[in-house]
Amino acid sequence: MTAQPLADAPALAREALVIFTPSGKRGRFPVGTPVLQAARSLGVDLDSVCGGRGICSKCQVAPQFGEFPKHGVTVAADALSAWNAVEARYDRVRGLPPGRRLGCQARIEGDVVIDVPPESQVHRQVVRKAADDRPVVMDPATHLRLVEVEPPDMHEPRGDLERLSEALRRQWGIEAVTAPLPVLSRLQTALRKGEWQVTVALWTGGAGPAVVLDLWPGFFEGPLYGLAVDVGSTTIAAHLTNLSDGSVRASAGVMNPQIRFGEDLMSRVSYAMMNPGGDREMTRAVREAIDGLAQSLAAEAGIEGRAIVEAVFVCNPVMHHLLLGIDPVELGQAPFALATGGALDLEGRDLGLGSVNEAARVHVLPCIAGHVGADAAAVALAERPDLSEDLVLVVDVGTNAEILLGDRSGVLACSSPTGPAFEGAQISAGQRAAPGAIERVRIDPATGEPRFRVIGCDLWSDEPGFAEAVGPGGVTGICGSGIIEAVAEMRLAGLVDRAGLIGSAEQTGSARCVPQGRTHAYLLHDATAAGGPRILVTQGDIRAIQLAKSALYAGARLLMDARGVERVDRVVLAGAFGAHISPLHATILGMIPDVPEGAVRSAGNAAGTGARIALCSVAARREAAALVRRIQKIETAIEPRFQEHFVAANAIPHATDPFPHLAARVALPEPSFNAGGAAEGGRRRRRG
């Protein structure tokens, strides 16, 4: 960035020492130099939208006075010029916090220490919530820039755009600029209304010329917004994010309307294969849903859609292709070739986004492989396993589990076909995580009696007032985290053996183990007397969970093989579902490798977080692309050992590795129920 068109500084020979904190950058400047100019020439990160015209107040600084032995300087009270009329007006109209000066107005009169507060830094850090999260450094692709454009001159008949480009070059160091036609069509009016001052939203996220996404007459304060969108098979989640400070203004999710074409990814691929034009139907559906989401987020936040100038998308490969309008058929068969895996910079109109700024830009994070999508890339960007000192396993649990394993020495990735059991599908009483769904289960090992909690109610089922609190809808089914806890608790209570068989009432001593065909089921909840449902955990349910968790574990194990390790240091559970899983129960089930207590962390919607990081930082987009290139991909479908691991992981817990950490925490009973029903070595746990 070049020097700004500040008011002329008097040319005096006397110089003063200027030290900026927290950067520590220092230099000597002629007395009379504006602070902003000094900051610019030292490369100090001091914001400015108006380019030093005393309008935007983004360049506020806090001069420090007195003795600074550390810096070897004494700052006199008159080290800066007195408040000038511009600062006085700004303070009167909008208020300037005590001790603050406008960097473009205050001039250096003597040696001085100047602190740049975080909110005046362009590249300020946004601290994320969790303690071990790295802060995000703001580096958005789009900035507001106030420019002063030369009026037209009949003797030098350049166009308004050409004079705007020249002004951006001189005043902001922007070498080349283009403007889409809809923006160009508003340029002349804006320049004249703003009396040759105009604020432009300038996108500089690509290698080519900067793009004027929008413009406003005179000074426009913003803020501008972006959408971080995670297009999941089931849910589309979006965060409306302030592009100045990274704060989330509103968040919302909607069901992915593609569900009507198929519950899981492969059934959607099948739909596209079986129905000519089916891929286009699904593309239309998901784009409409995303645009609707953008519209409702803007309405919720009370902003114009026009203020949304960017969007970042993350999604698994099938969602990625359907979003882009590409038939996903190749992703349904070996060798699972992506049409494109690279990061994409698009325009909003390419994806039919009509509710955002008409020139809005879209960035799609890169896919890692045909089975490991941009959502996994976003998880990697949020969790940065490549920066981890210890060996971390990151698992994003969904219909497919994306698994990352690595540390500073390298990262491996694979995808494992867990199927939708973890999302409550293929479970007899299964349902999505919605009010009325059982999400927590405890079974008394002594009595075999359960208690549980349902989504939307804070009480356990054995607490007073539960029936009233749960409301007339009552208990409706069991969701993914609920079935995991149920099976793990059944295993802990000795109602299920290592092979996954449910014992009979006789074998287990629990009347809740009821016959069902040639097998048994566990009666978790019976509301038939009140006309409600009878919720059972069936042998089929346990088989479904076993298949899903075996696939997940086998995937993790395959990466451990490739890495040549028998254990990992810690586990991160990503995804909305991951946030609700009890680490202990997941370990009892054998979903994840055995790690010390406390070494399993939920990262929440890490894909969404990665999308937000990429939205706030072009550097992060580059890092994501570089990271994806470095990640070593393991294709589970062609690894013979995957099948071995899968079979070995069928036991509860798995039979592959020892689990000393788990064994130190819980005592796992070891009954064995054959299919016929007679107990073999079963241990009665009923007391008394």
Add this chain to the structure above:
Amino acid sequence: MTAQPLADAPALAREALVIFTPSGKRGRFPVGTPVLQAARSLGVDLDSVCGGRGICSKCQVAPQFGEFPKHGVTVAADALSAWNAVEARYDRVRGLPPGRRLGCQARIEGDVVIDVPPESQVHRQVVRKAADDRPVVMDPATHLRLVEVEPPDMHEPRGDLERLSEALRRQWGIEAVTAPLPVLSRLQTALRKGEWQVTVALWTGGAGPAVVLDLWPGFFEGPLYGLAVDVGSTTIAAHLTNLSDGSVRASAGVMNPQIRFGEDLMSRVSYAMMNPGGDREMTRAVREAIDGLAQSLAAEAGIEGRAIVEAVFVCNPVMHHLLLGIDPVELGQAPFALATGGALDLEGRDLGLGSVNEAARVHVLPCIAGHVGADAAAVALAERPDLSEDLVLVVDVGTNAEILLGDRSGVLACSSPTGPAFEGAQISAGQRAAPGAIERVRIDPATGEPRFRVIGCDLWSDEPGFAEAVGPGGVTGICGSGIIEAVAEMRLAGLVDRAGLIGSAEQTGSARCVPQGRTHAYLLHDATAAGGPRILVTQGDIRAIQLAKSALYAGARLLMDARGVERVDRVVLAGAFGAHISPLHATILGMIPDVPEGAVRSAGNAAGTGARIALCSVAARREAAALVRRIQKIETAIEPRFQEHFVAANAIPHATDPFPHLAARVALPEPSFNAGGAAEGGRRRRRG
């Protein structure tokens, strides 16, 4: 461009001398080197679409045998390898002309002279029709490229686009590639159908990455087409042009539908000012007309719209802005600021072009100034006054006349508000140039009797069979070139004086000079007896022509002043109207400066020619942009001398400069008719 993936050349130490004609490039190559490879490494302009796979036959060469004293070489009969199977198959299937070889198949065995025929050169010259036209060197922005793409590999899961990019880099030296989503959506199918060979239409017209505009499985021969479009105020003309050889496949014109919003430019600007959204109506109308024109040209040529991958637009500034969707209001008032004057690279969809390839690219030539548009830039590109050894005046006559004056030392440009009189408007019997319009007029100086020709009939009005030939529509009016000839002939015949006054029948001795109000009119044609029109040249018509020609001459004179010259060496009349003007009559009228006989040339639709040149050559686009930057613009509206010249040019001929060349050719009578009607110094020309 890097070396191609030709079949491996055997590594032999023995080398042979290869001389290419007509370039004269020569070099020594190991025996066994394919001719195409030798040509590539010497930078010889030898075409290839298939990259040396013996499919496209674009690299045909004609080896020369025998003694070549000029080159100091003797070429033996076995200087090239014998025909191989690929050439034999090609000859069998498609036919190879006698003496031709495929450059990618024939290998060098001994010293050889190889002629590259014009049709095998990428940058071949397209000879234009007129004798003094410079040839156009083909250098299109879009090329067809056959590439062989690596099949996908599960162990290295890059996407198809990434592997296509890599193949284009290795096989064609293209460093970076992008593909719009609609193209990307067809990539996977095309690659698999073509068994990993695909032909891409690759646009390399910008500074950024190459763009895949379209693709076809396997080898696609083309050709690709482009549209050269001249959007005039009255007519939109388009040429469907073959992008391989520059030939015009079909041409068509339609009326500009904006005429319903205003006949001339200023009335359209007024419409936009008076009617909110009026500019958008006009934008929609012109875009629809252009798209319809594209559709009918494709239909006429029997090609798919998909084959049209580029378009170049030229137009005056108001048409330019309305085409781009920009309100032209600023162009209607000083300082006549363009929204943008630079060359633009757009997508077809930006202009609503739905009948061409969906990824088609659009190039808009730069405007010279707010009154001198991209059409004038196109005229400059076609005529290249900046390359002229002598001083040339180029006049593009329309509602506004664009005027260029210059030679190798520099070029000046201005626009002059001639008004629509030259197009037949504002003339009592005026009409557009259409069948039935009088376009040629001769008046016998002795008798004052006229004869004329009308558009659509080859006979003069005094020739036998005229009445039948002109058909039932008869003579309907007088068009621009007709009125110019009529006035000039009236002046020659002594019926009009130097001031532009028509004499009475008494003063002139011609009964055709009939009273009309307080002035006189000349009866050119009277068909009232047959129920037809009575076509008069009125005093008002002459005033209108005087205003128009004065404006034109004053503009030219202003440029001559700026250049400091009193005369020009030659005049080029551009524009469809210019093609129909008689140079002698234009000089008599004083429209153009006096130049020697034969020094006035009609360049036809030079703007359309310039558009075609830009369509065929990205180098020409760059030259046009550079030329426009170098042209010095003169704004007639603010030059005080324009008014002086305008007044002085009112006389017939003008009173500004001497006209010795004209005087040597014709004797101009010098009557003087005052408004009252009495002859003053009038000279009777009637004989006998």
